[in-house]
Amino acid sequence: MASAAATGKTFQFKLVLLGESAVGKSSLVLRFVKGQFYEHQESTIGAAFLTQTINLDDMVIKFEIWDTAGQERFHSLAPMYYRGAQAAIVVYDITNKESFNRAKVWIEELQKQASPNIVIALAGNKNDLDTSRTTTYEEGSAFAEENNLLFLETSAKTANNVNEIFMVIAKKLPKVNPTTAGPQRAQGNVDLNPQQNTQSSKGCC
Amino acid sequence: SSSASITDPPIFHTKHRPGSREAIAQLLMKEREAEYTRLHNYRLIFCGTWNVNGQPVAADLNEWLSPQKDDDPPDVYVLGLQEMDLSKNVYIFTESAKEDEWLFKFQSALHKKAHYKLVRCVRLVAIMLVVYVRDSVERHLRDICFESVGTGFFGTMGNKGGVAVRFKLRETSVCFINSHLAAHTEECERRNQDFRDINTRLFFRLKNQFISISEHDIVFWIGDLNYRISDIDTEDVKRMCSSGAYEDLLNFDQLSREMILKKVFFDFKEGAITFPPTFKYDPGTDEWDSSEKARTPAWCDRILWRGDNVRQICYRSHMQLKLSDHKPVSSVFIIGTKEFKREMEKQVRESVIKLLDQEENEFLPQVSLNMTDVYFKNLKYLDSQQQSLTIENIGQVPVKFKFINKPSDAYFCKPWLQVQPSEGFIHIGEKFIIQLEVQINSKSVPDWSSDKIEDILVLHLEGGKDFFITVSGSCLPSFFGLPLTKLVHMLKPVGLNKSRSEEPITKETDKSLGVPKELWFLVDYLYQRGMDQENLFQMLGLESEIKVIRDVLDETITGLSASTFHIHSVAETLLIFLDSLPTPVIPNNFYQECLNATSVQSCLRVSEATLPVAHKNVFRYVCAFLREYLSHSDKNKSDVRILGLFICTFCLCIRWFVYLHIYISFFIFILVYQLVSLFVCSYVCFLLKLYI
DSSP states (O other): OOSGGGSOOEEEEEEEEEESTTSSHHHHHHHHHHOOOOTTOOOOOEEEEEEEEEEETTEEEEEEEEEEOOOGGGGGGTHHHHTTOSEEEEEEETTOHHHHHHHHHHHHHHHHHSOTTOEEEEEEEOTTOGGGOOSOHHHHHHHHHHTTOEEEEOBTTTTBTHHHHHHHHHHHSOOOOOSBOOOOOOOSOOOOOOBOOOBOOSSOO | OOOOOOOOOOTTOOTTOHHHHHHHHHHHHHHTGGGGEEEEEEEEEEEEEEEOTTOOSOSOOHHHHSOTTOOSOOSEEEEEEESSOOSTHHHHOSOOHHHHHHHHHHHHHSOTTSOEEEEEEEEETTEEEEEEEEGGGGGGEEEEEEEEEEOSGGGTOTTSEEEEEEEEETTEEEEEEEEEOOOSGGGHHHHHHHHHHHHHHOEEEETTEEEEGGGSSEEEEEEEOOOOBOSSOHHHHHHHHHHTOHHHHGGGBHHHHHHHTTSSSTTOBOOOOOSOOOBOBOTTSSSBOOSTTOOOOBOOEEEEEESSSEEEEEEEEOTTOOSSSBOOEEEEEEEEEEEEOHHHHHHHHHHHHHHHHHHHHHTSOOEEESOSEEEEEEEOTTOEEEEEEEEEEOSSSOEEEEEEOOTTOSSSSOTTEEEEOSEEEEOTTOEEEEEEEEEOSTTTOSOOOOSEEEEEEEEEETTSOEEEEEEEEEEOOOSTTOOHHHHTTOOSOGGGSSOGGGOOOOOTTSOOOSSOHHHHHHHHHHHHHOTTOTTTTTSOOOHHHHHHHHHHHHHOSSOSTTSOOOHHHHHHHHHHHHHHOSSOSSOTHHHHHHHHOSSHHHHHHHHHHHSOHHHHHHHHHHHHHHHHHHHTHHHHOOOHHHHHHHHHHHHHTOOHHHHHHHHOOHHHHHHHHHHHHHHHHHHHHHHHHHHO
16 A cells, blocks of 8 residues: 555646747757757657656646647647647747747737636746847746736756746646545544444355 | 557556556555655554354453463454354344354453454454454554455355455554365365455455555464364374474474465465464363364464564463363564655655656657658649658557647548548557548639648647648649639630749730630530530540640640540540639529529520620530530430530539538538529520520
């Protein structure tokens, strides 16, 4: 009999990454899930799928991560992935103004089309490239505040704020439906009343 | 690639079985338990077993349950009786008066230095198991369950079998079984079988889980196991007993022998037996059975255990209790109970979860595709082209794949594309080839106005990622599929324009042809060579010839007269051309006007007024040709009704999907289709007659 009962319930969430091509969506996921970073990450043609579990207080949060293709020609396919998602990370590149504008459009789309309770985080990625920055921290943060989004500047390369952004999402997600409840402990409620449980022979003949 | 080796999916691939991931996590945690567990809180467990032979509850049980020499009160009492009630009633009624009597007797004989509470009393006919716990230990008990299994008559009745209680004492799971196995010296194998039956059939139900005996940290197995002393003369046994040569006598003990052969009680331990056999005495005495049967003495009543951190303190029989033909046996154990170091446990758990995540991601389906952009070059109307897509399973699990629909699409690909097969299964390391075929005709590309086609396929791996495959093609210009209004302005062959999109934009005032030259060439050919041909338009042409005709018309100005084709090929080309028009000769919006018209004459007037010039010309031209053809009916045996029906179907280009948009409902469409086609058929026939 197991000890897994020591920690609490497991919650499973679908999380989708959206954003313009080459802003670092796949890199963020790879950093978060495998702790790796590739300078020349291949372009995602499709929607990559990975899972990662984190412990939050006494809960186990399991993310099912859909990392989508950023190319504009695949835009019409995005609803397949954000539909039913409980969380989304919209990523832009702080050195590419156009990607920030695109992120705003994504957020608008999510607010209109995705589930109304979706937790959205805005991630300004590549903050290791501070010198070539075109979007200031304040711009990102102000936009996030206006739209009630979580906001962090991240770097998949240096791992800055990568775990953190998933953690703040985990914290904000409503923990109502444990998908797989861990074995529960009957703490201190053992019924020791003398029950005279008798059993007779089963099956009479 | 069908020479597949079946490979079981790895156990850690748990995505679709969320419960099993938790189960595996538990298993891994269990394996590493030592890292976060400390033993403490040593507890005394008293186990006692007695076959009371149905005798009335008379004796004082202190000698058995709390002998003078046992200074420390046990924390848990586990007491097993067999044959506690031998009346027939016990098989029929669940109640047994004796049960309460025994419980009362037990209660009063428990160790005086402590207070006890009854945890459970379980009875299967005459096999009874009672568990008491000391007051101060009670709060450490949880997950208490009990269960019983009969192995007696018919293999299920309760005259033989086992009853069991289990619980968790802090983090240590403990199971107690009291069993009464098959009797008689020669039934040794039957006893082994009873033991196995109890093990395989007994499951505790705890919430949604089933727990078997073997899943416990510690198991105590007590009872009248009924193993005898055999292959030795009864008198020798008695002599050895009186001299206390129990060690030698144990060589003839069936249970000891069977355990050495690992046929029963595998993994269990038993302490050294230093007491005389507990069976069979004359009741009320310490004398061996003096009845006619004169049973050989035997150690029927035993106490065994399995598990770590268990130490036996004593193993003994109690000769003073004489009411039965068996003597009671008892044993006191000291067990270490586990407690988890929470911080350490958390760390181990985190690393277990990390490992599981890693495994889970590693065992996601992985494939590689030979291309994600499939390009078809120089597509022509009526042509089809094929390409193959190779999917290779480069992951560590078999892959099930399927092309899935895009949002708001009813099918996963456009009508001009065929994908075979659309789903499949690929073994690890193997390749799978998918055929992509593009076919351009009026059905697959209803609106043939662009020179490019494009579609995105979504290839989904079950339980894993999706791939987007872009299928696109460039189309060579052809007169097929172009609107009549455009065709009449094209003086040069269509193929001589650089591309379809670069057609010269011509104004209405520009020079234009009465009917498209391609139509003229086709009709002229039929007029020159086919007027006497029977069944014109009713026979299929040759596909290869039709393509040649297409190319000649698309690329040359010479027309068809220079070559010779089957007349039916030319006729079919004419029909295909009419069918390919994006707007039919009689445009769809014209049907309603026809329906509104009160007579054929007024209908005609409407048509004169509203049909575009090119359409009107083509309609008249085709009708004039048909009139000419009908005039040869003595030779070609043509019939105006068949011809009218046939031609009007193509002139109208009745396409169901147009109606789906307009009328939404398919049923309404059927109705309208019938109305319109019947009406317009007769209308066209009428027109033909007028022209004739």
